[in-house]
Amino acid sequence: MFEKLTQVKNDNAQGEYYLPDVLSLILNDGGIVEVYRTNDVEEIMGVNDRVMLSQAEKAMQRRTNHYHMLNGVTIIDPDSTYIGPDVTIGSDTVIEPGVRINGRTEIGEDVVIGQYSEINNSTIENGACIQQSVVNDASVGANTKVGPFAQLRPGAQLGADVKVGNFVEIKKADLKDGAKVSHLSYIGDAVIGERTNIGCGTITVNYDGENKFKTIVGKDSFVGCNVNLVAPVTIGDDVLVAAGSTITDDVPNDSLAVARARQTTKEGYRK
Secondary structure, three states: OHHHHOOOOOOOOOOOOOOOHHHHHHHHOOOOOOOOOOOOHHHHOOOOOHHHHHHHHHHHHHHHHHHHHHOOOEEOOHHHOEEOOOOEEOOOOEEOOOOEEEOOOEEOOOOEEOOOOEEEOOEEOOOOEEOOOEEEOOEEOOOOEEOOOOEEOOOOEEOOOOEEEEOOEEEEEEEOOOOEEEEOOEEEEEEEOOOOEEOOOOEEEOEOOOOEOOEEEOOOOEEOOOOEEEOOEEEOOOOEEOOOOEEOOOEOOOOEEOOOOOOOOOOOOOO
16 A cells, blocks of 8 residues: 555645545555454544644654553653654653653663753663753763753763763763763863863863864863863873863873963052
């Protein structure tokens, strides 16, 4: 039947494609047509305009959500939750209202997807929590916390026990287990080592107008607030980068890096 659908014409007064025309095409080719009786009107509903399309989509939404709930997923408000047909979700996961999950997304067990989050073609491992964030073509490790208001762009890879906080954007970056980027940061084309903390307002300066360059930060390092990491640059293990620094040179292990203007205070200047 699906092969014959491509042969259906719309040369009629309404200019519509009529599904029953498939029956004539099958019979003309010597096929067999039989009667099937159904008590489910949704199985045979037509779609001739955008209103009917929305009704069909609503029916599929209801079926999909019903399937996941029967398999142990808690969906707080099924009417406002949209889950694509290729999505898999583990048991005891909670989906809050207003969530959209599409593409080939895999969500593990005991996950919380907070309200109004959007997830596409991504992997979310057991125990992770996504709060009011957008995740596209990314992976989130076990027990990792994302959001609120974070964006994981394509190529973002978060290990286990990672924290990505509010107003943080991650693109094509690998955050190893236990790494933290808690506030107001952009991390792109980078590797952040285990247990390293990235301070508020830190960015990787990865683009020179023509090419992208990589930033590498080792494990157990601490990058202070408002730091610019000008790629290509490598920060070693157990490094402390002082707040407000603009780092353009590599920093070896066990070092303190300070790259900022020295403060000058003139007492009594305003008298």
